[in-house]
Amino acid sequence: MKRVLITGAAGFLGSHLCDRFIREGYHVIGMDNLLTGSLANIEHLFPLEHFEYYHHDVTKFVHVPGQLDYILHFASPASPIDYLKMPIQTLKVGALGTHNLLGLAKAKGARILVASTSEVYGDPLVHPQTEDYWGNVNPVGPRGVYDEAKRFLEAITMAYHNFHGVETRIVRIFNTYGPRMRVDDGRALPAFFAQAIRGQGLTVFGDGSQTRSFCYVDDLVEGIYRLLLSDHHLPVNIGNPDEISIRAFAEEIIGLVGNPDAHIAYRDLPADDPKVRQPDISKARAILGWEPRVPRPEGLKKTYEYFKEKVK
Numbered sequence: 001m002k003r004v005l006i007t008g009a010a011g012f013l014g015s016h017l018c019d020r021f022i023r024e025g026y027h028v029i030g031m032d033n034l035l036t037g038s039l040a041n042i043e044h045l046f047p048l049e050h051f052e053y054y055h056h057d058v059t060k061f062v063h064v065p066g067q068l069d070y071i072l073h074f075a076s077p078a079s080p081i082d083y084l085k086m087p088i089q090t091l092k093v094g095a096l097g098t099h100n101l102l103g104l105a106k107a108k109g110a111r112i113l114v115a116s117t118s119e120v121y122g123d124p125l126v127h128p129q130t131e132d133y134w135g136n137v138n139p140v141g142p143r144g145v146y147d148e149a150k151r152f153l154e155a156i157t158m159a160y161h162n163f164h165g166v167e168t169r170i171v172r173i174f175n176t177y178g179p180r181m182r183v184d185d186g187r188a189l190p191a192f193f194a195q196a197i198r199g200q201g202l203t204v205f206g207d208g209s210q211t212r213s214f215c216y217v218d219d220l221v222e223g224i225y226r227l228l229l230s231d232h233h234l235p236v237n238i239g240n241p242d243e244i245s246i247r248a249f250a251e252e253i254i255g256l257v258g259n260p261d262a263h264i265a266y267r268d269l270p271a272d273d274p275k276v277r278q279p280d281i282s283k284a285r286a287i288l289g290w291e292p293r294v295p296r297p298e299g300l301k302k303t304y305e306y307f308k309e310k311v312k
């Protein structure tokens, strides 16, 4: 039986990855320090024989007994308000945490996949974003702590690949949504669902003309699974190219929830907010034979079912 370590296991993406690897017949070791994750996301896995949970902060030396075949490094605050509240932890988990896990991968002879992000492109001057675009990032702006931590994560991962011969994979994740997102994580989708359900103003930042491209979590997990098992060590974008303005996105959620009191309430645009974002997924299509399958209306419906239960 193959053994996989997943960091950030109690988070949104980490917990869905745990589910997937359990379903594929792996022994899954989940690790988290619950800074932003929640045990509720993986509670259903605790009774399983082939799931273990370690409460651990990966910025400290990571010890896992026994053989390890794969490591997926998904621990990190990942929403703009989280990394504004926890700037040092965000930098540390991307830098020191990644270093520790690469060291573990080297010691165990394990293949490691690290979670990078579309934020490495910053406020992009190339649209849609291809993997060979170097990005437009402000290192000292409010998002710098996340963007630069993830750029360092990519650099040190490449160094371990080139210098130590560790088998590495880098996924650049674009905006992803689905059940288990934290209601209060401050991102557009959870904020809009909560506000629409409560019949409040949907806080659209700026004039809402900035765009994002939202990928349903099941599609993302499939792309990551394929990338891990591929032989490609350079970064690969995984996301849904279906791009929408934030204002139109808010209107879609108002339409779906159907609360007559919900409306759009404009707020100031935060500093360095990327104006556009859309993945070019030609590489994922060619190398992994992957593309997203879940259209936004379908994904939003499933996600609404989750938020209906969560939002009081």
Ligand code: UDP
Residues within 6 Å of the ligand: 079, 080, 175, 186, 187, 188, 189, 191, 192, 203, 204, 205, 206, 210, 212, 246, 269, 270, 273, 274
């Ligand atoms: N946004 C918004 N209202 C909110 C939260 C976010 O208009 O309550 C905007 C934000 O300024 C950005 C987009 O929605 O332009 C997506 O923001 P999110 O925090 O979801 O993720 P990002 O893609 O910026 O990391």
